[in-house]
Amino acid sequence: MKKIAIQGVLGSYHDIAAHKYFKDEEIELICCNTFEDVFENMRKDSNVIGVIAIENTIAGSLLHNYELLRASGATIIGEHKLRISHSIMCLPDEDWDDLTEVNSHPVALAQCREFLQHHPGLKVVETEDTAGSAENISRNQLKGHAAICSKYAAELYGMKILQEGIETNKHNFTRFLVVCDPWMADELKDRSKINKVNLVFSLPHNEGSLSQVLSIFSFYKINLTKIQSLPIIGREWEYLFYVDIMFNDYLRYKQAIDAVTPLTKALKILGEYAEGESTL
Numbered sequence: 001m002k003k004i005a006i007q008g009v010l011g012s013y014h015d016i017a018a019h020k021y022f023k024d025e026e027i028e029l030i031c032c033n034t035f036e037d038v039f040e041n042m043r044k045d046s047n048v049i050g051v052i053a054i055e056n057t058i059a060g061s062l063l064h065n066y067e068l069l070r071a072s073g074a075t076i077i078g079e080h081k082l083r084i085s086h087s088i089m090c091l092p093d094e095d096w097d098d099l100t101e102v103n104s105h106p107v108a109l110a111q112c113r114e115f116l117q118h119h120p121g122l123k124v125v126e127t128e129d130t131a132g133s134a135e136n137i138s139r140n141q142l143k144g145h146a147a148i149c150s151k152y153a154a155e156l157y158g159m160k161i162l163q164e165g166i167e168t169n170k171h172n173f174t175r176f177l178v179v180c181d182p183w184m185a186d187e188l189k190d191r192s193k194i195n196k197v198n199l200v201f202s203l204p205h206n207e208g209s210l211s212q213v214l215s216i217f218s219f220y221k222i223n224l225t226k227i228q229s230l231p232i233i234g235r236e237w238e239y240l241f242y243v244d245i246m247f248n249d250y251l252r253y254k255q256a257i258d259a260v261t262p263l264t265k266a267l268k269i270l271g272e273y274a275e276g277e278s279t280l
Contacts, residue, residue, distance in 0.1 A: 001026045001027065001028050002022060002025060002026070002027045002028070002049055003027075003028050003030060003045070003047060003048045003049065004018045004022065004027045004028065004029055004030065004048070004049050004050070004051055005029075005030040005032055005037075005038045005041040005042060005048050005049070005050045005051070006018055006029055006030070006031060006032065006038065006050075006051050006052075007032050007033070007034060007035050007037070007038055007052065007053070007129075008031065008032075008129045008130070008131060008132060009031050009129060009131050009132045009135050010029065010031065010131065010135075010153075010156055011131035011134065011135070011149065011150060011152050011153030011156040011157065012031075012129060012130060012131040012132070012149070012150070012153075013053070013082060013084060013130065013131075013150055013174060014051055014052075014053065014176065015029060015031075015131070015152075016082060016150060016152060017051055017053075017080050017082045017174075017176040018051045018176075020080055020082060020277075020279050021051065021078060021080040021176070021178055021276075030048065033128070035052055035062075035064070035065055035068055036068065038050045038052060039068055039069075039072045039074065042072065042074060042179070042180070042181065043072070046181040046183065046184070047181075047184070048180075049178060049179070049180045049184070049188070050074065050178070050179045050180070051080075051176050051177070051178055051179075052065050052068075052069070052176065052177055052179065053065065053174050053175070053176050054066070054079075054175055054176065054177045055174070055175050055226075056084070056107070056172070056173070056174045056175075057169075057171060057172060057173045057174075058111055058169055058172055059107050059110070059111070061228055063228070063230060066200075066228065066230060066242050067230065069177070069179060069270060070200055070240075070268065070270065072179075073182070074179040074180060074181060074182070075179065075180065075181075075182045075185050075270065075271045076177050076178065076179050076198055076270055076271020076272075076273055077178050077179065077180055077184075077185050077188045077189045077271060077273050078177075078178040078188075078189060078273045078274065078276060079175055079176060079177050079178065079196075079273065079275070079276035080175075080176045080178070080276045080277060080279070081173050081174070081175050081176075081276055081277065081278040081279070082173065082174050082176060082278075082279060083172065083173055083278070083279065084111070084167065084172040084173060084174050085150070085151070085164065085165050085167060085170075085172070086104075086108055086111065086112055086130075086148050086149065086150070086165075086166050086167045087148070087149065087150065087151040087154065087161050087162075087163065087164045087165070087166065088102065088112075088115075088146050088147070088148050088161070088162050088163050088166055089134060089146060089147055089149070089151075089153070089154045089159040089160055089161045089162060090137070090145065090146045090147075090159065090160055090162060091137065091138070091141065091142075091143065091145075091159065091160065092158060092159065092160045094143065094144070094160070095162070096162060098143070098144055099121075099122060099144055099145070099146050100121070100122065100123060100144040100145075101122060101123040101124075101125055101144060101145050101146070102116070102119075102122045102123070102124055102125070102145075102146045102147070102148060103125045103126075103127045103133040103136070103137065103145060103146070103147050103148070104126070104127060104130050104133050104147060104148035104149060105126070105127060105128065105129055105130045105133075106126045108130050108148050108149065109124055109126060109148065111167045111168060111169070111172060112148055112166050112167055112168065113168060114168040115163075115166040115167075115168065122146070130147070130148065130149035130150065130153070131147075131149045131150060131153040131156075131157075133147035133148070133149060134147035134149050134153040134154065134156075134157045134159050135153070135156075135157050137157075137159070138157035138158055138159055139157075146162070147159065148166070151164055173278065175276070177198075177271075178273075179271070185271075189273055189274070190274065193274035194250065194272045194273060194274055195246055195247060195248065195274060195275055196225075196244065196245070196246050196247075196272070196273055196274065196275045197244070197245050197246075197247075197253065197269060197271070197272045197273075198242065198243070198244050198269075198270040198271050199242075199243050199245070199257075199267060199268060199269045199270060200240055200241065200242045200243070200267070200268050200270060201213075201240070201241055201243075201260075201264035201265065201266060201267035201268070202232065202238060202239065202240050202241070202264065202265045202266055203239075203241065203263075203264060203265065204265060205238075209263065210241070212263055213260045213263055213264065216256060216259045216260045216263075217245065217256055217260070219256075220252050220253070220255060220256035220259070221247070221248075221249075221252065222245050222246075222247050222252070222253060222256050223245060223246045223247065224243060224244070224245055225244045225245065225246055226242075226243065226244040227241060227242070227243050227244075228241070228242040228243075229241050229242075230242065242270075246275065257269075
């Protein structure tokens with residue numbers, strides 16, 4: 001049985017993503033309060049696999065998770081893209097007229113802004129977790145409180161769903177990375193299917209240094225699907241570039257890496273893996 005560390009409680013979107021990625025496998029979830037705790041569990045036990053959100057099609061990148069991943073020394077072995085659909089739920093013996101307050105993670109609340117505007121009587125209160133809000137309401141029997149989270153949390157915590165699909169934008173996906181200790185990587189991924197890589201590097205302060213790197217990737221027909229820059233703390237106006245690339249030819253990809261490495265500083269491959277599925 002695989003041990004999977006996630007941020008959040010049972011019924012959270014991390015829980016759903018973990019079960020979608022490891023479908024047909026038995027897994028034991030380690031529920032963590034923070035992403036730091038996810039990586040700490042991996043550090044304490046090298047058999048623990050982490051599932052972490054890295055970006056959302058509406059909210060953008062989780063920048064802090066890039067830094068946690070780089071600093072951890074863990075490697076990416078896969079990804080999963082999960083359609084995010086929010087529901088509003090309350091205690092089973094309550095209804096709309098009983099509600100005075102709605103609780104959820106600030107990102108989920110922002111994604112349901114249009115729905116909340118149609119319910120101005122509800123006080124909006126930010127919490128640390130979507131499903132955790134439902135768990136808290138259920139455990140403490142908080143009358144008048146509603147939670148916004150996945151519909152799957154309702155069954156887990158004995159809540160009543162009042163309305164499903166309340167997110168403003170229906171094209172709402174979160175991409176989750178599956179990460180582990182490097183020694184486990186080969187046994188957990190199929191090398192024959194690798195077509196995607198995440199890497200990070202910094203650049204010297206030379207004119208056109210980034211464009212030179214991008215030109216080399218273009219020459220080798222490497223597709224850049226994402227580039228994200230983050231400042232290097234303590235080194236003013238210097239940046240780390242986190243890049244996602246895709247390719248059809250592994251040898252050509254390795255040649256591209258060999259060509260760009262002399263132009264960069266501290267280039268590090270964060271993981272090679274197969275592009276993930278998208279699920280509802």
